[in-house]
Amino acid sequence: MDVKLDLASYVRVLKLASTPSWDEFSKIAQIAGAGILLVGLLGFTIFAIMTFINPVPV
Structure with missing residues (x-):
């Protein structure tokens, strides 16, 4: 590791x-x-599809 060369x-x-x-x-x-x-729209779309397929009970 040659510091002078790196600098x-x-x-x-x-x-x-x-x-x-x-x-x-x-x-x-x-x-x-x-x-x-x-990327945000893609994530929201995947979330919406997964919620539609397997809804979370309230």
């Missing part, structure tokens, strides 16, 4: 990294939000 590679990656533009950030946020909504 040099980390510094090189940080120098290449840049802040995304507003357009890029908003597209990423929209795609992530759509994915979260899709």
Whole structure:
């Protein structure tokens, strides 16, 4: 484990990294939000189907 080599590679990656533009950030946020909504809708659909098939007694 060479600490100097590791630090040099980390510094090189940080120098290449840049802040995304507003357009890029908003597209990423929209795609992530759509994915979260899709997973939530899928989970709710499975829950509704399972409740319909095997209702829980009250």
